[in-house]
Amino acid sequence: MNTIYEFVTGPLAWLTWTAFFAGCAWRLASMYKLAKSKDTSSIAFMSWKYSLRSIAHWVTPFATLGWRKNPALTVATFLFHVLIFAVPIFLTAHVMLWDQFFGISFPAIPDPIGDYLTIVVIALCVFFAVRRLQDPNVRYITKKADWIALAIVFAPFMTGFLAFRQILDYDTMIILHILAGEIMLVAIPWTRLSHMVFAVFTRSYMGSEFGGVRHARDW
């Protein structure tokens, strides 16, 4: 068990971070190259001002027509995105890892709160899953890739929760938890989770066209 633990927190972790950053960089670079050769008439209209204006509206809950018309999803989406970054970064156990491996230290979320927030993330994953199954409009457009993306995000939180509570065998669970986190990082550039790197550009483009050319709001 110890050897496996050493492996997943040691060499495999470094490999994961490398794959994550390299994957994101490669996807961004190749997409930019493709855009330069095929989407020049779109790139020509990109504007910092209107990109930021559009992003500012869409990162504000209920500031857009779409958010207002889907209140439950809006609350769930914002909470979910804040937590899936905040919890892994600021959890006490993780803060120790940041210090151990990267030599950076910052304040942590107290354990009981971290535990509670993890439950919130798990509940939100369940909400998204139920919505996929229950809402006919969402069910109709759901593909395998959407379930894969959800499962990839769900796994590290679920295993983390089980490990922290020591509900099943802790040693196995903590290894599964680390593996699940590593899978998520590696998968980000190659699955639906790639919206993490691309959404800022699609949003900016729409903001630029609507702001600079069409003189209309895109929210």
Added chain:
Amino acid sequence: MGIHDRLIEDVGLRRGVSRLTPEKIEKTVNAVLKNETGARLKVYSETCMRCGMCATACHYAQSHPDDPSYTPAGKVRQTLDVLLDKGGKVEPDFIYGMAQLAYTECNLCRRCVHYCPIGIDTGYIMTVIRRICHKLGVTPQYIQDTAHSHSATFNQMWVKDDEWADTLQWQEEEAREEFPNMRIPLDKEGADIYYSVIAPEPKFRTQLIYQAAAIMHAAGVDWTMPAEPGWDNSDMCMFTGDFEMMGRLKRRHFESAQKLKVKRIVMGECGHAFRSIYDVGNRWDGWMWHPIPVVHSIEFFWELMRDGKIKLAKKYPGPVTVHDPCNVVRGRGLHEKLRELVRFLIDGDIVEMASHGEHNICCTAGGGVINCGPPFKNVRVAGSKSKAEELKATGVKTIVAPCHNCHGGLEDTVHAYHLGMEIKFLGDIIYECMEKPEA
């Protein structure tokens, strides 16, 4: 549930599909995807999170609340998704449904843009699908006829060269009784304004040319219309996916204005033509903007009002509601000027529909949908149910709609849902209410 459960017989689609083979489809689909699309389409299809937020954006979906195949993402799932998943290996019958969906169940109005957090442009995706259909030769017969007319005559309605000049002179003569000195100046070099219209105006809405000429005359504008092809600013080729022809049309239009050394082009009350000239056709021709300035009638009339060049003998009786044409509102942000102008013209209030300004609901005729003709009329009218409900809720009797296609669509909607409303162009109201000193 989906387009294949509601296929409609159309000669153009049927004949087109009958000529297809799976090999030809695969080759064409992949050629368009590889050569004509790039990062934009790739990222859209990869990062759409299938959240379904766009479902309630679309008037087709609002009008069919229990059928997810009418939602924006639902339309993509039935078209682009399948092509990408199967690498273009689909049967000819699939293309029939794909074409029917892309040409008749999406107005390219872009209302869904206001609903997508990621910023996916479903209108663009549907345009790509139409492009593939055009290249496969599978287009609805009626709209293809207008595209053929564009190719043969550079106007949409098979108006012959002599008929065009004749029609203008006929309108000029008609107007002599009311305005003894009124001219419709043809080919006047160096005029301030080059006025362009869509071909249905000389074909069957000549009163619009009459009214525009009367307004120009009363406002003392230095204007002209071209005697040669290039006068028609409309563009059904943009909607069929015939971008080569779209490019030729726009080039001809701009060059016709350039040849006359005019200061700018003013376009009649049309939405799609503005889209074509403003940010679609011009880009195909490699112009980031325009070789000469272009303004829509809304803005032009607004300027005349601001400068005191239109004097009213009376105001038009209100209250009215204002319909925002997608292509000049979501496409150009003219909704505020439109309202300022309407307030100037009417006596009474503007009663807004629940969705207005950039958030307007489309008339369901736009994007070439009405041009697909009678076979698809009932689908279109059924899709405008949510528009009809918003119109009805205003409780007014007059709709101001500065776009030809919107008029066509709204007329059908008003009739089918027994709304008992009249639909007015800005030109109708200005002409009716302005001072006519010589009369």
